[in-house]
Amino acid sequence: MSLKRVGIIGSGNWGTTAARVIAENVQNLDDFDNTVKMWCFDEKVNGESLVKIINTVHENVKYLPGYPLPETIVAYADVVEVCNTCNYLVFVIPHQFLEETLKDMIGHVLPGSVGISLIKGVTFLDGEIELVTDTIERVLKIKCGSLMGANIANDIANREYCESTVAFPNEEIGNDWLRAFDCYYFHVERIQDIVCQQVCGTLKNIIATAGGLVDGLGLGQSTKAAIMRRGFVECYKFAEWYWPNRGVKIETMMESCGFGDIVASSYGGRNRKCAEYFVKTGKTFAQCEADLLNGQKLQGVLAAAEIYRVLKKKNAIKLFPLISTIHLIDRMKCPPQTIFHPDGEHLDIEVD
Amino acid sequence: MSLKRVGIIGSGNWGTTAARVIAENVQNLDDFDNTVKMWCFDEKVNGESLVKIINTVHENVKYLPGYPLPETIVAYADVVEVCNTCNYLVFVIPHQFLEETLKDMIGHVLPGSVGISLIKGVTFLDGEIELVTDTIERVLKIKCGSLMGANIANDIANREYCESTVAFPNEEIGNDWLRAFDCYYFHVERIQDIVCQQVCGTLKNIIATAGGLVDGLGLGQSTKAAIMRRGFVECYKFAEWYWPNRGVKIETMMESCGFGDIVASSYGGRNRKCAEYFVKTGKTFAQCEADLLNGQKLQGVLAAAEIYRVLKKKNAIKLFPLISTIHLIDRMKCPPQTIFHPDGEHLDIEVD
Numbered sequence: 161m162s163l164k165r166v167g168i169i170g171s172g173n174w175g176t177t178a179a180r181v182i183a184e185n186v187q188n189l190d191d192f193d194n195t196v197k198m199w200c201f202d203e204k205v206n207g208e209s210l211v212k213i214i215n216t217v218h219e220n221v222k223y224l225p226g227y228p229l230p231e232t233i234v235a236y237a238d239v240v241e242v243c244n245t246c247n248y249l250v251f252v253i254p255h256q257f258l259e260e261t262l263k264d265m266i267g268h269v270l271p272g273s274v275g276i277s278l279i280k281g282v283t284f285l286d287g288e289i290e291l292v293t294d295t296i297e298r299v300l301k302i303k304c305g306s307l308m309g310a311n312i313a314n315d316i317a318n319r320e321y322c323e324s325t326v327a328f329p330n331e332e333i334g335n336d337w338l339r340a341f342d343c344y345y346f347h348v349e350r351i352q353d354i355v356c357q358q359v360c361g362t363l364k365n366i367i368a369t370a371g372g373l374v375d376g377l378g379l380g381q382s383t384k385a386a387i388m389r390r391g392f393v394e395c396y397k398f399a400e401w402y403w404p405n406r407g408v409k410i411e412t413m414m415e416s417c418g419f420g421d422i423v424a425s426s427y428g429g430r431n432r433k434c435a436e437y438f439v440k441t442g443k444t445f446a447q448c449e450a451d452l453l454n455g456q457k458l459q460g461v462l463a464a465a466e467i468y469r470v471l472k473k474k475n476a477i478k479l480f481p482l483i484s485t486i487h488l489i490d491r492m493k494c495p496p497q498t499i500f501h502p503d504g505e506h507l508d509i510e511v512d
Numbered sequence: 513m514s515l516k517r518v519g520i521i522g523s524g525n526w527g528t529t530a531a532r533v534i535a536e537n538v539q540n541l542d543d544f545d546n547t548v549k550m551w552c553f554d555e556k557v558n559g560e561s562l563v564k565i566i567n568t569v570h571e572n573v574k575y576l577p578g579y580p581l582p583e584t585i586v587a588y589a590d591v592v593e594v595c596n597t598c599n600y601l602v603f604v605i606p607h608q609f610l611e612e613t614l615k616d617m618i619g620h621v622l623p624g625s626v627g628i629s630l631i632k633g634v635t636f637l638d639g640e641i642e643l644v645t646d647t648i649e650r651v652l653k654i655k656c657g658s659l660m661g662a663n664i665a666n667d668i669a670n671r672e673y674c675e676s677t678v679a680f681p682n683e684e685i686g687n688d689w690l691r692a693f694d695c696y697y698f699h700v701e702r703i704q705d706i707v708c709q710q711v712c713g714t715l716k717n718i719i720a721t722a723g724g725l726v727d728g729l730g731l732g733q734s735t736k737a738a739i740m741r742r743g744f745v746e747c748y749k750f751a752e753w754y755w756p757n758r759g760v761k762i763e764t765m766m767e768s769c770g771f772g773d774i775v776a777s778s779y780g781g782r783n784r785k786c787a788e789y790f791v792k793t794g795k796t797f798a799q800c801e802a803d804l805l806n807g808q809k810l811q812g813v814l815a816a817a818e819i820y821r822v823l824k825k826k827n828a829i830k831l832f833p834l835i836s837t838i839h840l841i842d843r844m845k846c847p848p849q850t851i852f853h854p855d856g857e858h859l860d861i862e863v864d
Contacts, residue, residue: 310733310734310737310738310741311734312732312734315732315734315735320731320732320734320735321731321735321738321739321852322734322735322738323734323737323738323741344853345852347738379672379673380664380667380672380780381662381775381776381777381779381780381781382662382663382664382667382672382674382675382772382776382780383667383672383673383674384775384776384779385662385675385768385771385772385773385775385776385779386662386673386674386675386699386768386772387673388771388772388775389662389675389766389767389768389771389772389775392766392771393766396766410762410763410766411762413765413766414741414744414745414748414762414765415741416737416738416741419737419740419741419744419771420734420737420738420740420741421737423733423736423737423740423741423775424733424734424736424737425733427733427736427737427779428732428733428734429733500673500697501696
């Protein structure tokens with residue numbers, strides 16, 4: 161059997177951190193090549209090529225400064241050079257660049273290649289949803305799983321204890337990915353349910369917003385836990401409802417991608433923080449973003465709007481009263497306190 | 513059909529709050545008598561009988577001061593006067609008084625009576641465990657369910673939004689209890705699994721200790737969520753392992769008694785707080801209790817010690833590595849950081 165070789169498609173903060181974890185792990189795995197190839201968008205940093213810097217200084221000075229990288233990580237400016245020499249592909253680019261990057265790879269992927277997505281979010285289009293793994297499988301015709309969980313790139317780079325979940329329907333390949341990622345500070349477990357896992361990765365941002373609303377109202381931990389719990393249940397129900405017969409399992413909610421990610425996001429992170437500020441200041445979310453986020457967009461507010469559109473198209477607002485209510489609160493169609501009575505008449509409001 | 517009548521066995525902070533919720537609810541329920549009888553240990557408050565004060569001033573000035581009670585709540589000094597006139601009995605006394613109170617009731621309980629336990633904890637005896645509902649069923653020969661969740665008496669007394677879970681194997685009786693408790697600020701859902709529910713009510717204090725250890729180490733939300741998640745999983749596995757064939761369901765973990773209570777306790781409450789102080793000061797837990805708790809005992813530390821004894825007796829330490837490790841940390845047999853690697857060799861340490 162020839163060796164497996166990992167290629168990282170992306171080289172941002174999380175991509176570089178993942179490359180580092182994998183590069184250290186594969187040194188001890190007999191069936192993996194020691195080299196990890198990393199596709200890197202070749203921008204200039206202080207007039208010099210980032211690819212060249214990574215390959216000479218062995219540090220991603222732009223996206224993971226201060227962390228030495230093993231010399232076995234080799235950066236490439238051309239994605240084709242990575243995918244036509246690596247058969248284990250890690251996708252870790254911002255969602256908006258996915259489709260064009262995949263197009264560049266068509267026809268250059270090695271036979272029998274497999275992928276894993278570390279990309280947050282799903283694709284929303286006209287009230288329909290496509291999972292990132294489905295997009296990759298559709299475009300490249302390779303099997304693709306995903307890794308999601310309460311993992312923050314810099315914590316992992318600092319070797320602080322975090323967890324994550326590998327989802328791959330095929331057990332053998334899933335275990336390959338598990339071995340590539342799992343290490344003493346990054347505890348990874350494997351499941352088969354790629355659907356519920358990716359749904360939690362998207363909807364957790366909405367639940368985190370709700371956690372921030374409760375914080376903004378100045379209420380206690382029991383009230384916050386109650387709202388988070390309702391959100392936790394709706395995440396699971398949404399996966400089951402939108403993708404019936406795709407192996408959605410309640411057990412997935414007990415994994416890092418479920419419980420871990422929802423809890424961590426609802427107590428930390430910018431969705432929670434902005435929602436608290438939203439309640440306390442009475443400003444719109446657009447203003448809160450402008451005040452706090454330095455040009456970034458709030459994932460939870462965007463996701464709530466998109467999910468609301470999906471529910472509306474399918475006449476299913478009342479099946480997911482909490483998520484729908486969060487969107488109506490975000491849009492200032494009802495006050496934050498409405499969150500405590502998500503089944504009320506406000507759900508009949510007309511909102512686009 | 514004759515009317516159901518609720519009797520509250522206990523009149524502390526939570527008992528009085530529960531009596532108030534129920535007394536308000538039954539006014540609107542045709543099949544319940546409007547009167548709620550409450551057994552009250554008749555201590556003296558400023559030289560006067562607490563029973564008399566409650567029945568004249570309509571306030572529990574000792575345990576729920578400042579909250580007017582409906583006149584339909586009537587206090588009694590003799591538990592027999594409550595149980596021989598009420599067929600829906602709410603048990604809400606400190607665990608250490610349960611057995612003697614039940615003995616006083618033997619022979620005086622109305623035929624066909626049903627109970628519900630709001631009592632935290634389980635009975636530990638020589639490495640064996642008895643659920644509170646099982647104790648009540650054994651002594652009084654009545655069917656008994658329980659109500660557990662992330663509900664803090666004073667929050668509910670203030671009509672702040674909280675949740676809870678009624679567990680009763682019999683659907684009809686369970687729904688009676690649901691109607692007695694559920695109201696607009698106290699959201700109650702019903703399940704049948706009384707085992708997992710009560711296990712979570714006990715083990716959540718251990719997980720909360722772990723949450724406090726992570727806080728004490730100064731680590732972030734992802735790390736904390738990862739440890740809580742492992743504890744969440746062990747709660748479920750413990751219920752399934754100790755009580756096979758008693759209807760333990762993973763769905764129970766998604767209820768307020770599971771997710772809600774574990775999350776709320778790990779972010780609020782005294783177990784979390786003392787564990788944080790334990791790490792930061794390096795004092796023993798006995799010293800931390802003395803410093804912070806005004807004579808009270810830490811439930812999480814006690815429960816961890818008892819569960820460890822159960823696991824040791826059954827040679828099952830390694831089936832529950834996190835809970836076992838928490839006990840060893842509590843006892844200072846290994847440092848707090850061991851929590852990140854609960855499967856290690858420290859589990860072979862001899863501890864009683």
